[in-house]
Amino acid sequence: AQSVTQPDIHITVSEGASLELRCNYSYGATPYLFWYVQSPGQGLQLLLKYLSGDTRVQGIKGFEAEFKRSQSSFNLRKPSVHWSDAAEYFCAVGGGSNYKLTFGKGTLLTVNP
Amino acid sequence: GAVVSQHPSRVICKSGTSVKIECRSLDFQATTMFWYRQFPKQSLMLMATSNEGSKATYEQGVEKDKFLINHASLTLSTLTVTSAHPEDSSFYICSAYQDSQYFGPGTRLLVL
Numbered sequence: 001a002q003s004v005t006q007p008d009i010h011i012t013v014s015e016g017a018s019l020e021l022r023c024n025y026s027y028g029a030t031p032y033l034f035w036y037v038q039s040p041g042q043g044l045q046l047l048l049k050y051l052s053g054d055t056r057v058q059g060i061k062g063f064e065a066e067f068k069r070s071q072s073s074f075n076l077r078k079p080s081v082h083w084s085d086a087a088e089y090f091c092a093v094g095g096g097s098n099y100k101l102t103f104g105k106g107t108l109l110t111v112n113p
Numbered sequence: 114g115a116v117v118s119q120h121p122s123r124v125i126c127k128s129g130t131s132v133k134i135e136c137r138s139l140d141f142q143a144t145t146m147f148w149y150r151q152f153p154k155q156s157l158m159l160m161a162t163s164n165e166g167s168k169a170t171y172e173q174g175v176e177k178d179k180f181l182i183n184h185a186s187l188t189l190s191t192l193t194v195t196s197a198h199p200e201d202s203s204f205y206i207c208s209a210y211q212d213s214q215y216f217g218p219g220t221r222l223l224v225l
Contacts, residue, residue: 034213043119043206044157044216051212090156099145099210105156 002027004093004104012110013081021076021107023091033074034092034101035065044090050074061085086111114140117209119217126197127225134192134220136207142187143209148180151204151219163190197224 003026013019025031032051036044048059055067065076074091088108094101116139126132136146144165149157161182162170169182179201181193190209194201202224208214 036216041204041219041221043117043218044208046213046215049213099214100147100159100162101214103156 002031002093002095002102004091004102006089006091006104006107008107009105010108010110012112014112015083016080019076019078019081019085019109021089021091021109023074023076023104024072025074025091025093026072027093027095029095031093032095033065033067034094035059035063035074035076036090036092036103038088038090038106040087047076047089081109081111083111083113085109115209115211115213115215116140117207117215117217119207119220121220122218123221123223125223125225128198129196131193131195132197132222134194134205134207134222136190136192136209136217138188138209138211138215141209141211143211144187145210146184146190147208147210147214148182148190148192149206149208151206153204157206160192194222197222199224 005024034049035047038044047063048057050057050067058064063078088106090106091104092101118137120135146163148160151157160175163182163184165184171177184190206219208216
């Protein structure tokens with residue numbers, strides 16, 4: 001069965017600091033990996049995805065992630081965090097013909113001024 | 114591109130009534146849509162997969178007679194919560210599949 005672990009429930013960073021959100025997955029085949037962001041009371045917005053090819057992927061809002069098969073990880077990074085990045089971040093894994101995703105429990109990001 | 118809408122954004126209803134939530138893909142066609150439920154400060158729980166022109170596939174533990182799903186066109190899926198009770202109060206989110214899942218803004222349901 002597929003699963004996603006986001007080890008950090010809550011992270012606080014200062015505005016302008018760098019950010020790394022961790023994601024580890026378990027999947028029986030080559031995974032499709034996603035990062036979504038959710039603001040309070042809102043739906044999810046796709047930040048970036050890895051389907052195949054280059055293991056470093058660039059997303060919207062200056063986010064990037066790297067797929068590391070040997071570590072079963074897909075960590076999200078941003079060089080300089082903005083106050084507007086404060087939100088809940090979800091990592092998800094999927095694949096196969098049914099397009100279903102399994103989500104991690106999320107990491108809440110707080111940005112201090 | 115890849116915009117998904119949901120209607121209503123929030124709804125309050127009395128216990129025992131039914132509530133219909135619509136999910137629309139505005140600028141693309143989606144043969145597959147998904148319905149999720151999210152409890153406060155928790156992750157998304159997949160309820161069912163909605164396939165255009167066929168019956169929905171429900172996840173284990175989700176009552177298909179309580180959560181009726183209809184995917185009558187390539188741009189519209191509906192979720193009807195029948196005989197709603199207070200424990201059905203939640204945030205319901207749909208997604209539509211193109212090359213990835215694109216999510217709607219969610220519907221907050223409160224059953225009194």
